[in-house]
Amino acid sequence: MNMVRAWVLYILLLFGSFLFFLFYTEYISFFLFAAVLLFPLFSLLFFLLGKRKIRLHIQPVFPLAKSGTCSFTLEIEKPCFLPLLKLRTKVILKNTFSGEQLSQIMEFPLSRGKTSLSIPCTSNCCGRVLLSLSPCRVYDFTRLFYASVPSPQPEAAFFLPPVPLFEPEGQAFSRAEGMEETNSRRRGGDPSEIFDLRSWQAGDRLRDIHWKLSMRTEETIVKEHASPMLPPLRLYIHFCGNAAEQDGILETAAALGTAFCGNGMHIELFWEDYSQGKDAGQLRSFLLQEQEEMLLCLQAMLSSVPNPNGNLSELSPTKTTDMQILLTGPVTPDELEKRFLAEDYTPKEVLVVSEENPPQEEFLSRMPNISIFYLQPGHIEESLRCIALRQEKEGRL
Numbered sequence: 001m002n003m004v005r006a007w008v009l010y011i012l013l014l015f016g017s018f019l020f021f022l023f024y025t026e027y028i029s030f031f032l033f034a035a036v037l038l039f040p041l042f043s044l045l046f047f048l049l050g051k052r053k054i055r056l057h058i059q060p061v062f063p064l065a066k067s068g069t070c071s072f073t074l075e076i077e078k079p080c081f082l083p084l085l086k087l088r089t090k091v092i093l094k095n096t097f098s099g100e101q102l103s104q105i106m107e108f109p110l111s112r113g114k115t116s117l118s119i120p121c122t123s124n125c126c127g128r129v130l131l132s133l134s135p136c137r138v139y140d141f142t143r144l145f146y147a148s149v150p151s152p153q154p155e156a157a158f159f160l161p162p163v164p165l166f167e168p169e170g171q172a173f174s175r176a177e178g179m180e181e182t183n184s185r186r187r188g189g190d191p192s193e194i195f196d197l198r199s200w201q202a203g204d205r206l207r208d209i210h211w212k213l214s215m216r217t218e219e220t221i222v223k224e225h226a227s228p229m230l231p232p233l234r235l236y237i238h239f240c241g242n243a244a245e246q247d248g249i250l251e252t253a254a255a256l257g258t259a260f261c262g263n264g265m266h267i268e269l270f271w272e273d274y275s276q277g278k279d280a281g282q283l284r285s286f287l288l289q290e291q292e293e294m295l296l297c298l299q300a301m302l303s304s305v306p307n308p309n310g311n312l313s314e315l316s317p318t319k320t321t322d323m324q325i326l327l328t329g330p331v332t333p334d335e336l337e338k339r340f341l342a343e344d345y346t347p348k349e350v351l352v353v354s355e356e357n358p359p360q361e362e363f364l365s366r367m368p369n370i371s372i373f374y375l376q377p378g379h380i381e382e383s384l385r386c387i388a389l390r391q392e393k394e395g396r397l
Contacts, residue, residue: 092134164255209221241329
């Protein structure tokens with residue numbers, strides 16, 4: 001619109017100078033008409049030379065808590081000294097997890113060298129906020145001409161849920177049963193696997209000495225063994241509900257993952273990704289072995305797109321085989337009964353994150369083989385502690 005206005009004003013100015021040249025025969029009218037006629041050509045020449053090698057780059061943002069504020073930094077590199085008016089672009093901020101999107105036309109000044117500009121971003125819900133610029137145009141000082149410059153690569157900012165400090169006791173939630181495997185990341189007493197090698201210390205056993213390596217290095221080297229572990233818990237996450245409930249699901253998954261890893265247990269998280277379309281869901285998973293890996297796990301989940309329908313009945317038995325805990329958004333006992341009672345396998349625990357009040361006990365008693373627990377968004381830590389106390393009181397493993 002500004003460019004159209006500039007062309008209209010220029011045409012009016014050119015027409016006025018031409019009329020002045022026709023009715024005023026002095027040299028000044030000729031020079032004025034020639035200046036008005038040629039000025040855009042000189043501006044175009046300087047513009048074409050000045051826009052060369054302009055580069056745009058967006059700096060990534062470190063993950064931060066939801067409801068926080070961050071700023072993307074847009075770096076504009078303009079090596080040519082010839083001046084340009086401005087850079088005009090459309091800034092698009094999209095939360096790929098929740099689907100929220102915000103776009104705004106913004107203008108930035110241009111000067112020689114590198115210029116760093118700040119683009120603020122905030123999100124009240126968890127997600128992966130992707131910043132992209134399209135299209136990017138630079139204008140000359142007359143606003144009559146513009147040229148497109150390559151858009152920078154989009155960058156993402158992760159808004160993460162808080163991780164409650166939930167520490168279940170030995171009786172809380174179901175532990176996996178089966179043959180023990182080896183945890184190669186923890187020291188232990190499994191003689192079949194080596195965790196690390198170190199120099200001999202007082203109190204080490206002779207059978208732990210690495211004799212071949214000790215003879216080669218002329219130093220007594222001792223083998224540290226790995227720790228045995230149980231097979232990982234399998235937690236299936238079904239994202240549905242509103243933004244607050246989906247944030248509660250992420251918060252619950254983070255709390256359970258860090259808690260079980262802190263107790264020396266592994267947990268494998270499963271969820272569906274519909275980034276390829278609503279009819280092209282793919283099963284994603286992340287094996288969580290250390291608490292420090294929770295950040296990568298949350299980023300992997302937030303990089304996915306939840307099921308747009310949010311229907312629990314669409315889960316196929318092959319995707320939920322051997323899962324021990326189901327973490328879902330608001331579902332009714334009728335939906336759970338319809339979904340799982342007809343199957344040969346059902347989860348041991350179902351955690352439902354919902355803003356609605358939990359149903360009466362008589363509805364839950366229709367599924368005696370499944371323990372159904374309801375968690376309130378915004379009070380995940382308190383809800384998990386109540387669940388742990390309830391399981392300990394009932395004496396369940």
